[in-house]
Amino acid sequence: MIRTMSLVGAGNVGRTLASLFTQNGIDVTGVTSRSAGSTKRAADLFGATPVERIEDLPETDLVLITTPDDLIADAAARLAGSGRLAEGAVLLHCSGATPSSVLRHDSPRPYHVASVHPVKTFTDPIRDAASFPGTYCGAEGDPEALDALLALFEKIGARCFRIREEHKLLYHTASVYASAYLFGIIKIAFDLYEVAGVDRDVAAEILDPIMHATVSNALTHGPEKTVTGPVSRGDVGVVERQIAALEKNFPDRAALYKALGREALDLSEAKGAASPESIARLKDVLGS
Ligand SMILES: NC(=O)c1ccc[n+]([C@@H]2O[C@H](COP(=O)([O-])OP(=O)(O)OC[C@H]3O[C@@H](n4cnc5c(N)ncnc54)[C@H](OP(=O)(O)O)[C@@H]3O)[C@@H](O)[C@H]2O)c1
Structure with a gap:
């Protein structure tokens, strides 16, 4: 007591x-x-x-x-x-x-x-x-x-x-990914919008509904069931061109795009939305 x-x-x-x-x-x-x-x-x-x-x-x-x-x-x-x-x-x-x-x-x-x-x-x-x-x-x-x-x-x-005490650091790292690092991802989105001529205020308004919907879908139904985007659709050409655009304009950000793309590809495989051929080509494009 x-x-x-x-x-x-x-x-x-x-x-x-x-x-x-x-x-x-x-x-x-x-x-x-x-x-x-x-x-x-x-x-x-x-x-x-x-x-x-x-x-x-x-x-x-x-x-x-x-x-x-x-x-x-x-x-x-x-x-x-x-x-x-x-x-x-x-x-x-x-x-x-x-x-x-x-x-x-x-x-x-x-x-x-x-x-x-x-x-x-x-x-x-x-x-x-x-x-x-x-x-x-x-x-x-x-x-x-x-x-x-x-x-x-x-x-x-x-x-x-x-x-579990032995995995406490991973427990804490989970919220770093889902919360603290999200700030970095949002910053990248703002930077890309800016280069494309979209004002910061408008960018925030564009992101608001899509980010809320993404988070809500992923938390309610699971990321495997609700993943969207070019990797999930198996749009290899779009992914290749986006990597090329990043390498030209934001070379430091291309590696993160590929790393997150590989996570999205795992989800896409689990969802079964893309064809096996697209998945094989995306594995090549996104690297390991
Ligand atoms: N903040 C959060 O959001 C949060 C959330 C969950 C867990 N935690 C954990 O909670 C703990 C405390 O975080 P906090 O945010 O409360 O920190 P904080 O507001 O910075 O307070 C830390 C306190 O420790 C005192 N201090 C520093 N050196 C000391 C020493 N050598 N001996 C005795 N006291 C000393 C400071 O004293 P003075 O005031 O005298 O300078 C200060 O009052 C950390 O372990 C953190 O990981 C924090």
Whole structure:
């Protein structure tokens, strides 16, 4: 049962989760952050003790580490080495790209580790706490820690699902492809429209309905069933000419066109829309 917690790293995620936890009966008793200002502000907010060194945090049932990812392991090592971790305490971080095992270090008293990654963008603790209910959270770690944590996260409105620790980086990379890298694809589309004389405002209006329809179709019915475009139709000539146009005008972008074309070709094969001859020729054109 988690009744008390301390916070290491009083940034957006840390303050949001700590405030949601306090609304659900958890007492935040210690806070430490990089700057004295952040430490004090968060400590005042939660009625906790501000401490300068992580080693001086009070003993609590839960320690939430929400520093930048690269500092999590060091923070955990210092905490474990300090002997201030209570026996059976839970050490938690919220990174989607770092396994919970980085929290495991030698300690005089055994403790449990876990990671719960909210799939959400955090920029403002007050707004984010209000919009948190319904957020999907990917969780992995010690079963003892997860039993207590998943109950707590569900209380604050999270929808938790388990992920495999050994493939956590791939889990995180999935959303990089589907979200962060989409910005790059949209930028390429804007650049190509611009060369063709289409204003940026008009380009955005053209893309709006087709992008929404594509995303909606792919997520609702699956990309294999709904893939469209010249590769999916087996239009080899169009694909060849588009590659040539890119190589002439945007040579750095041709490789990405071919790589994504190969993914579309796999989908097209699964859909069965193009003829075997077109597929064989497209494999040649798109390379491997
Ligand atoms: N932001 C998101 O959208 C998001 C979403 C899901 C998961 N996450 C994960 O949540 C974690 C925190 O991200 P965030 O966005 O909340 O970061 P953030 O707003 O930049 O906050 C990081 C906090 O860590 C503190 N800090 C830096 N160095 C420290 C140190 N050596 N010791 C103690 N505290 C230190 C900073 O302190 P000062 O304020 O004193 O400078 C800052 O308050 C990361 O693991 C991230 O991957 C983030």
